[in-house]
Amino acid sequence: MGRFLSLMLAMCALFFEGFAQRQVQGIARPDLNTGKTNFRSGELRSDTQFSFEDIQFWVGSGSNRAALVIEWHDGTQPDAMVWGYKWDGEASGHDMIVAIAKADPRLVLLTQYTGPMGYTIDGIGYSESTMNIQYNLQEAKDYPRNAFDFDLPIENTLLGQTSVPEHPAEDVAEAIREGLQTGVIYHPLNAEVYGYPSYDYDSWTCDNATHWEAGWYEGYWSYFVREGQTSTFSYSGLGATSRKLEDGSWDAWSWNGDMSTMEGTAPGDHFIAATPIDDPAPDPDVPVSYVTLSQSELSLSVGSYKRLEYTVFPTNATNQTVSWSSSDPCVATVENGMVHAIAAGMARITVKTQDGGYTAECVITVNGNLEGEASFDPQKGILSFQKVANATSYEIRQYRLVSSEKVLEKTYVLDENGDMFSEFPNLRSSSQDIDFQLSGLETGVEYLIEIQVMNGLDIVGSFEVDNVSIPTGIENVTFNRPLALFKDGGWVFRNLQGYAVTVADLSGHIIARYHVNSTAEYHYLELSQGIYIVFGDNKDKKVSFKIIIK
Numbered sequence: 252m253g254r255f256l257s258l259m260l261a262m263c264a265l266f267f268e269g270f271a272q273r274q275v276q277g278i279a280r281p282d283l284n285t286g287k288t289n290f291r292s293g294e295l296r297s298d299t300q301f302s303f304e305d306i307q308f309w310v311g312s313g314s315n316r317a318a319l320v321i322e323w324h325d326g327t328q329p330d331a332m333v334w335g336y337k338w339d340g341e342a343s344g345h346d347m348i349v350a351i352a353k354a355d356p357r358l359v360l361l362t363q364y365t366g367p368m369g370y371t372i373d374g375i376g377y378s379e380s381t382m383n384i385q386y387n388l389q390e391a392k393d394y395p396r397n398a399f400d401f402d403l404p405i406e407n408t409l410l411g412q413t414s415v416p417e418h419p420a421e422d423v424a425e426a427i428r429e430g431l432q433t434g435v436i437y438h439p440l441n442a443e444v445y446g447y448p449s450y451d452y453d454s455w456t457c458d459n460a461t462h463w464e465a466g467w468y469e470g471y472w473s474y475f476v477r478e479g480q481t482s483t484f485s486y487s488g489l490g491a492t493s494r495k496l497e498d499g500s501w502d503a504w505s506w507n508g509d510m511s512t513m514e515g516t517a518p519g520d521h522f523i524a525a526t527p528i529d530d531p532a533p534d535p536d537v538p539v540s541y542v543t544l545s546q547s548e549l550s551l552s553v554g555s556y557k558r559l560e561y562t563v564f565p566t567n568a569t570n571q572t573v574s575w576s577s578s579d580p581c582v583a584t585v586e587n588g589m590v591h592a593i594a595a596g597m598a599r600i601t602v603k604t605q606d607g608g609y610t611a612e613c614v615i616t617v618n619g620n621l622e623g624e625a626s627f628d629p630q631k632g633i634l635s636f637q638k639v640a641n642a643t644s645y646e647i648r649q650y651r652l653v654s655s656e657k658v659l660e661k662t663y664v665l666d667e668n669g670d671m672f673s674e675f676p677n678l679r680s681s682s683q684d685i686d687f688q689l690s691g692l693e694t695g696v697e698y699l700i701e702i703q704v705m706n707g708l709d710i711v712g713s714f715e716v717d718n719v720s721i722p723t724g725i726e727n728v729t730f731n732r733p734l735a736l737f738k739d740g741g742w743v744f745r746n747l748q749g750y751a752v753t754v755a756d757l758s759g760h761i762i763a764r765y766h767v768n769s770t771a772e773y774h775y776l777e778l779s780q781g782i783y784i785v786f787g788d789n790k791d792k793k794v795s796f797k798i799i800i801k
Contacts (some may be wrong), residue, residue, distance in 0.1 A: 274488025275471055276371045279737070286486060298331075298504070299481045301522040308525040310354040313339035317496045319347055320503035320518045321358075321375055323462040330462070331519040332377070342495030344474075344502050352434040356528060357383070359430060361455060361465055362491075364436035366411075369492025372472045373438060373452040374465025381431060382459045384422045391451035396468050399440065399449035402704045428566075464506040473516050473662055475503040487630060491777045498640035536565035536569040539606040548731050550616045550706055551583070551592035553711070559588045559604045570606035577601075592617040614682075625702055625714035629721050635686045636714050639704045644666050650699040651690055657699055661691065671795060694721045735785040737797045741775040742785075750787040757782055 260755030270593055275351040303316055315338050322331040334355065336347040345362070352360035359382055370636040376382050391397060398407045401419060405412050416422055422439040430436025440449035449469045457463035464470065474487040478500050487494065494502065494726060501516035545560040562570050575585045582596035591617070592598055600613045625636035633776070634647065646662040669685035692698065748769040754762040754776075762783065780800050787794040 253330040254346075272430075273692050275467075276368070276474055276488075276490040278365065278371070278490070280369065283740075289648055295530045297484055297518045298520050298522040301333065301524075302480050303335065303499075303522055305522075306333055308355065308527050309337060310351050311337040312779060313337045315339060315342070315496070315498040317342075317347060317462060317499070318501045319351055320501065320505075320522060321376075321377075322451070322503065322505045322518050323375070323464050324506050324508065324516070325462060325464065327461055329523045330523075331522050333522045334525045338496070343369075343492055344476075344496060345372075345491035348372065348491060348504070349435055349504060354434070355525065356434065358434055359436065359460075360434065361430070361436045361438060361452065362586060363442040363448055363452075364443045366442040368490045370490065372474070372491055373467065374455050374463070375472065375506075376460045376463035376465075376505060378457075378460040378462070380459070382457050382460045382463065383429070384427050384436070384455065384463075386420070387454040387456070388420045388423070391449065391454040394451065394454070394468075397449060397451050399445075399447060399451065401449075405516065407447060411442070411446040414444075416440060416445070434497075443685065445609075464508070466508075468510070469507065470508040470510065473505045473507045473513070475518055477501045477503075486517075530764045537565060537567050539570060539604045540564050542573065542602060542604050542609045542611050544600075544602060544611045544613050546613050548614050548616075548767045549590070550592070550618060552618050553592055553594060555592050557590045557592075559585075559590060559600060559602070560586065561603060561611065568606065570604070573606040574603050574605065575600065576603070577615075582617050590615060608763055625700070627700065627716050627719050629719065632689050632692050632703075632721070634689055634716065635684060636702055637684055638667075638669070642704045642706060644705045645669070645685070646703040646705065647687065647689075648701045648703070650701070652697040653701055661689075663689075666797065668797070677756045692721050696721065733787060733794045735777065735787070735798065737783075737798050737800050739773075740777070741773050744772045744774070746770055747772075747787055747789075749793075751788040753786045755784050755786070757784070 262543045297320075303318065306318060317336045317338075318638045319334045319336060320331060324330070334351045335341075336351060338346070348360060349362070352727050354356045355378050359374075359376040359378075359381055360372070363373050365371050376384070384686075388401075391399075392401050398410060400406055400412055400415055403415055405415065416439075416477070419440060425614075426436050426439045438448070438452075440451070442448045453466045453469045456463040464472070474489070474491065474494075476487045476494065477484045477486045479498060480499075482501075484501070484503060491502075496502075505516050505518045507513065507516035508517050509516075543562050543564070549557060549559075551557055561573060563573065575588060577583055577585050577598050577600055579596065579598040580593070582592075582594055582598040583600065584591045584593060585600050589601070590613075597617070598615045601610050601616055602612075603610045625634060627634050644667060645665040647665065648659060649659050649661040649663075650657040654657075665687065666683065669687065673773055687701070700716040700719055702714040703711060733750070734743075735747065735748045736743050742754070742763075742765070744750075745765045745766070750767050752767055754764075756762060762778070763774075763776055765772075778800055783798045783800065785796040785798060
């Protein structure tokens, strides 16, 4: 129900117009209290005595000047602080606050791209020491008003979400690490990447800052603007990206921790100049202690590429420079971490730090065409090849040769046992070999068959059979072997007479049991999509099948 209300709330935003506080940074917020929609003219005047001449911390250069006020309303001083910004040409409110956050090491800004309106200001902190900013992923997932889907299936496609994050906690942690270095945390769960942003700013906390406020539903950053020192501040429904600065303009970001009203949320009547930062003494060099690689072993096929990622520890080490080398460039080369497989064999790829000479290695195995052969029986249309150790799947590509050009006709995908990922298993397979019957082969046509052997997403190697031609026709091949498949809403058992058959899911839960009495039996059973295991037991004879229902 909470997710449904969030979706309805966002859709209602398309139809709401009107008073300023219905818009928060350019985003419609009909959930906010509308009992008081206008300020009296004097309520937003704030400190008119504080001028550009009182500003001490200036950022940027140019002939235009603007002022930025940030007020947390948390009772801790200094509050309602002011910075100055200089520029030439065009600049937005977002440009100003980002530049100031990057220039003042005491400020940290959390901002997020939310769609066509640009960036929202989601959190602002101030501290003389490094902030301990934390993100509560579970809280963000459980919060009913956040319509962002962290897991499949995506339920809010009407809002534009196109995908879900694979590692949201790690993505946010990396954004925080970078943001603490630069002064700006760019929220990674944004509309640019996922089509719709995660409005989870209430789940960002900090327990050691002089000031820290972040939120969207339990509190939010109000935006106020005025065009001159003595002008009246007015609430801006626009976002920081849409705000075009003018020479002499003032922007104020003021925290509103009470969602029921806007009173008391305007920038205060006493501004304090942010003080410049004395040039600190240069940090002492931080030595390297060790280096790691993203993988210690890697299997590649000839001609393929793979990038290895490295990490120097500690991550704040002064000298991050590394060099790369290959023990056998004839097998594999490496440049800036990109490995190129040249020929079959083995090579060690080494990364070495300039500081301290620390190393990490990845063993590269380059696979050419595999040992053994693939054969084809033109009378029966059966392709035979040897199983490959550690293979997780096989891709069979059937090409028609037209004027010596390859034209792909069909692709079959078999699992590690040689069974197709469908309801039709292969004809037969032993512990060493795979036999598979190709379909749709025509007499008088020349074919080329390629078999690519996979280990996960890595290509282990390949087989190839060329100049395949069919004589007068293909025999109807039957081996009278036991067979189980799911078809037309039920189980079909062939050549399993006398077997006790058990159907189970991957967790081992037994779905059904049957005793098969004839060479062909059908048993109706409602089953959802998934992978099932069928076991057959006939005294000393045992068979098993893996069935994928799509």
